[in-house]
Amino acid sequence: MRALLRVPPGEPVDLTAYDTRATPGGPKGKAAGLAATAALGPGLAGLQERLYAASTAGDRRRLLLVLQGMDTSGKGGTVKHVIGHFNPSGCRIQAFKAPTEEERSHPFLWRIAKALPRPGEIGIFDRSHYEDVLIARVRSLAPAAELEARYGEIREFERSLAEDGVTVVKVFLHLSYEEQRDRLLERLDTPEKHWKFNPGDIEERALWPAYREAYELALERCSSAAPWYLVPADRKWYRNWAISTLLAEHLAELDPRYPPGDFDVAECRRRLLAQ
Amino acid sequence: MRALLRVPPGEPVDLTAYDTRATPGGPKGKAAGLAATAALGPGLAGLQERLYAASTAGDRRRLLLVLQGMDTSGKGGTVKHVIGHFNPSGCRIQAFKAPTEEERSHPFLWRIAKALPRPGEIGIFDRSHYEDVLIARVRSLAPAAELEARYGEIREFERSLAEDGVTVVKVFLHLSYEEQRDRLLERLDTPEKHWKFNPGDIEERALWPAYREAYELALERCSSAAPWYLVPADRKWYRNWAISTLLAEHLAELDPRYPPGDFDVAECRRRLLAQ
Numbered sequence: 001m002r003a004l005l006r007v008p009p010g011e012p013v014d015l016t017a018y019d020t021r022a023t024p025g026g027p028k029g030k031a032a033g034l035a036a037t038a039a040l041g042p043g044l045a046g047l048q049e050r051l052y053a054a055s056t057a058g059d060r061r062r063l064l065l066v067l068q069g070m071d072t073s074g075k076g077g078t079v080k081h082v083i084g085h086f087n088p089s090g091c092r093i094q095a096f097k098a099p100t101e102e103e104r105s106h107p108f109l110w111r112i113a114k115a116l117p118r119p120g121e122i123g124i125f126d127r128s129h130y131e132d133v134l135i136a137r138v139r140s141l142a143p144a145a146e147l148e149a150r151y152g153e154i155r156e157f158e159r160s161l162a163e164d165g166v167t168v169v170k171v172f173l174h175l176s177y178e179e180q181r182d183r184l185l186e187r188l189d190t191p192e193k194h195w196k197f198n199p200g201d202i203e204e205r206a207l208w209p210a211y212r213e214a215y216e217l218a219l220e221r222c223s224s225a226a227p228w229y230l231v232p233a234d235r236k237w238y239r240n241w242a243i244s245t246l247l248a249e250h251l252a253e254l255d256p257r258y259p260p261g262d263f264d265v266a267e268c269r270r271r272l273l274a275q
Numbered sequence: 276m277r278a279l280l281r282v283p284p285g286e287p288v289d290l291t292a293y294d295t296r297a298t299p300g301g302p303k304g305k306a307a308g309l310a311a312t313a314a315l316g317p318g319l320a321g322l323q324e325r326l327y328a329a330s331t332a333g334d335r336r337r338l339l340l341v342l343q344g345m346d347t348s349g350k351g352g353t354v355k356h357v358i359g360h361f362n363p364s365g366c367r368i369q370a371f372k373a374p375t376e377e378e379r380s381h382p383f384l385w386r387i388a389k390a391l392p393r394p395g396e397i398g399i400f401d402r403s404h405y406e407d408v409l410i411a412r413v414r415s416l417a418p419a420a421e422l423e424a425r426y427g428e429i430r431e432f433e434r435s436l437a438e439d440g441v442t443v444v445k446v447f448l449h450l451s452y453e454e455q456r457d458r459l460l461e462r463l464d465t466p467e468k469h470w471k472f473n474p475g476d477i478e479e480r481a482l483w484p485a486y487r488e489a490y491e492l493a494l495e496r497c498s499s500a501a502p503w504y505l506v507p508a509d510r511k512w513y514r515n516w517a518i519s520t521l522l523a524e525h526l527a528e529l530d531p532r533y534p535p536g537d538f539d540v541a542e543c544r545r546r547l548l549a550q
Binding site (some may be wrong): 053056057076079080083084087088089091093095126181184185188191192194195196197199202205206258259260261263265268269271272273275 | 328331332351354355358359362363364366368370401456459460463466467469470471472474477480481533534535536538540543544546547548550
């Protein structure tokens with residue numbers, strides 16, 4: 001799966017060449033997809049427990065899932081789904097909104113560094129430092145030279161994470177313009193979903209080509225230290241299956257181990273039974 | 276349920292008078308308990324979504340579940356179970372370990388205040404500020420006068436939380452001495468669980484009567500602003516059912532409402548369809 005979904009590093013990216021309804025490597029159809037995803041659960045839970053257990057003996061490794069995509073592409077739904085596999089106590093979830101005044105007074109990576117997973121944890125970012133080269137670029141929220149410099153800063157930041165034992169799995173949820181309209185219309189047509197709707201979403205949507213270009217640049221320029229995976233996102237069942245599979249592959253490669261106990265089991269048993 | 280499990284406020288508490296295997300108000304048996312707990316899920320998820328939605332329109336209310344209990348009483352298992360009902364993006368989980376050097380340099384409530392749920396969120400504390408009158412008392416980690424003063428500080432703190440819209444649901448997981456031994460033995464007998472075992476647990480267990488007394492004092496002295504609920508914890512299925520039910524009752528009482536949209540639906544629809 002990793003090879004299938006990985007964006008070729010360092011090459012120009014043309015998002016229009018990728019089908020948002022495709023299901024590369026996936027099960028045949030929704031029912032099979034849901035079953036296959038559910039079947040991944042126990043393995044994922046076991047790997048997470050081993051990762052956490054290893055950290056209690058000094059293993060500093062951890063995993064960070066970074067989710068990016070246009071409005072309604074399913075970042076929130078993915079967080080909810082993915083965490084369903086895991087023990088949430090070992091997960092650190094962070095949704096990044098428009099930066100606060102305090103956050104704006106610091107370098108853009110400041111708030112990101114604060115939210116990183118600790119050793120043994122699985123971190124999930126709903127949006128991330130990439131917003132600082134996405135909306136920031138589209139909306140010219142920083143001087144052009146500063147925006148340009150950020151790509152290199154991100155590469156360096158992700159390289160330092162890798163050196164510190166953080167496996168960064170970056171996923172771009174690739175949604176079509178038409179599917180986004182359908183999802184926004186569904187929010188409008190459901191009073192219980194009005195709180196999720198913001199008329200500003202329509203204005204952002206009008207900038208779709210500029211966002212696509214900004215994503216293409218980010219995917220091209222920031223894949224040296226941690227690759228980008230492009231997940232077709234029009235079909236929710238495929239999105240969930242693909243991301244669960246990516247996580248399973250990365251965690252299996254880390255192959256975390258339960259640490260051996262550093263105590264005398266028989267002696268502890270004896271003391272407990274004597275109490 | 277609330278009335279059934281609530282520790283009578285301000286009265287001396289005798290924990291030995293409560294049966295740790297009891298199932299007050301609960302379904303008859305494990306199978307019925309599991310089914311009843313699962314049936315609570317959709318209602319809990321709906322209430323959480325409404326709570327979160329309301330916060331986007333300025334509602335400051337939120338809920339904080341505080342879990343306390345002896346080692347192996349099931350605090351971690353409860354976190355995992357409870358969060359299974361909810362959208363984890365709207366939850367803020369914090370496990371409190373022995374305080375760090377930085378935390379020790381601040382008043383004991385400092386680290387607690389930093390971890391509180393934001394408006395609309397559901398917070399879950401695995402251990403809490405009560406450790407500062409539990410292990411701190413049993414192990415004499417602070418001068419006696421300071422320990423005594425903490426009960427009043429906790430009452431004041433919890434009163435201020437209530438005034439700020441935080442519903443605090445405090446649960447004492449009541450485990451028997453015998454059940455704890457069985458659970459510790461099971462950890463010893465399972466190599467994959469050795470990382471969870473600490474020989475120090477045996478020493479803490481030797482102080483069981485002192486811990487019981489410390490709990491009795493905390494339950495008696497700190498129930499004015501937020502009541503304590505005593506949940507028999509020897510049966511995991513009952514524990515999960517009781518806490519899910521407590522949360523459902525408290526959230527239903529808050530009765531959070533989806534905020535109305537502050538935009539023109541027809542106009543937004545028209546603009547979307549024109550794009």
